């Protein structure tokens with residue numbers, strides 16, 4: 001099944017630069033095997049209200065180097081679990097970037113996005129076009145187009161279904 | 168155009184035998200290291216994928232090191248799953264909870280050699296760059312794909328070249344050098360890139376010191392931290408992997424680098440560096456933080472828990488008592504390190520000085536067990552990360568430093584310059 005990359009509409013949660021993986025999910029929760037349990041602790045340090053207030057398709061907006069630090073795949077997994085529609089950042093740490101697509105969580109790089117968007121704004125992200133629209137103002141920010149490999153992974157729904165298709 | 172170390176090593180692992188920065192290649196991996204992530208995350212992915220057979224049971228190392236021995240029933244079950252996996256698939260290389268930290272035991276077991284392409288399910292897998300291997304950290308899904316196929320896709324990184332010359336002054340360690348480099352580059356200064364470390368300083372370093380540098384390259388976002396071979400590496404590989412053939416890889420003279428940085432230690436005499444909370448790239452000369460009151464001093468981890476780290480700490484602590492206002496915890500990086508330190512009398516020195524010596528484990532480094540910090544507590548640590556909450560409570564503070572600085576600070580109860588306690 002080829003999944004179309006639809007537009008993602010949701011509210012913004014804005015973060016600063018260098019949000020590391022310990023801020024997304026602390027190391028002490030890594031022995032929890034159930035992602036849904038773990039997701040209750042998403043962003044516990046920087047935004048303790050996040051896990052209970054996040055809604056489906058909400059969009060994480062961040063500055064530079066989102067997801068640095070540990071290679072833990074739990075970080076993008078639990079964001080996907082909480083219903084986050086996509087993460088838009090000025091740049092991503094390397095391993096997080098790879099992990100996001102592997103678990104089917106869309107990521108997009110958009111310069112200066114964290115200074116344009118504020119918390120709670122309604123956004124529309126179009127991954128195929130690589131754009132982010134601020135619904136209130138109509139302002140459209142242009143992001144980086146996704147490499148083919150990433151589009152393939154997202155269309156498949158992540159690396160596991162992608163692998164099954166290849167077999 | 169010439170090739171960088173990253174391009175050469177990655178290229179030699181592709182079908183067409185060539186790789187250029189920016190390109191996405193499918194590469195055959197020589198070796199995979201997995202730890203508790205196997206039991207907690209990779210096995211479920213393998214099940215979901217429907218993978219029954221591992222690609223090569225001789226090319227995988229499984230390590231139970233993060234919570235060794237198990238700190239609770241959940242980690243015990245993860246360890247159990249790893250043991251079952253090892254038995255079921257006849258995995259040749261296995262280190263159970265009595266063995267040590269993954270990045271230390273893999274080279275000790277002779278499982279890395281120059282020119283190799285190594286992947287680990289852990290971000291500090293950059294450590295093996297010290298052995299002239301391209302090594303990098305990936306997570307569960309990628310590890311599962313490698314277990315299934317022995318292959319992995321990589322975007323060939325651009326390279327940043329750092330040339331270092333001059334000697335490190337007394338009581339200044341390779342940890343201080345890499346803290347300075349990570350601070351200069353910033354937490355994402357080498358994001359997506361490979362760092363190549365060159366120059367007489369790197370060439371004359373011990374394997375241990377080199378590993379510290381390669382290990383922390385990832386704190387600037389680097390995909391790998393590569394070095395060419397030196398005599399220490401030659402001896403190491405000859406002893407640990409006798410009879411195994413390998414060929415050194417060197418970059419071409421006309422290789423293209425996105426940036427070249429020269430560090431001359433004779434001109435830029437570096438002081439011991441301390442990275443203040445909450446980033447490894449917040450390095451400051453120790454003089455700027457001297458006197459900060461401490462609750463805990465920790466020496467251990469894949470960054471600085473090796474023999475030379477314990478040696479310098481023992482030298483500083485010998486015949487003295489740590490300050491009563493703090494506790495000191497020392498965790499040798501591996502069983503082998505522990506035994507050597509024991510035979511050399513370092514362990515006795517530590518215990519006599521009032522320190523606690525634990526078995527080899529990641530332990531306190533990841534806030535797992537054996538030294539977790541409470542609210543408001545301040546720790547000086549020889550580890551690699553001081554992110555908020557990394558070693559315990561979100562309101563605790565971690566200062567990163569060399570083992571020499573940690574030992575000196577343990578004597579004074581406050582952050583101290585190791586040159587002041589000699």
Ligand code: SF4
Nearest residue numbers: 268468469529532533
């Ligand atoms: S010692 Fe610390 S940094 Fe090294 S592998 Fe263990 S948890 Fe990771």
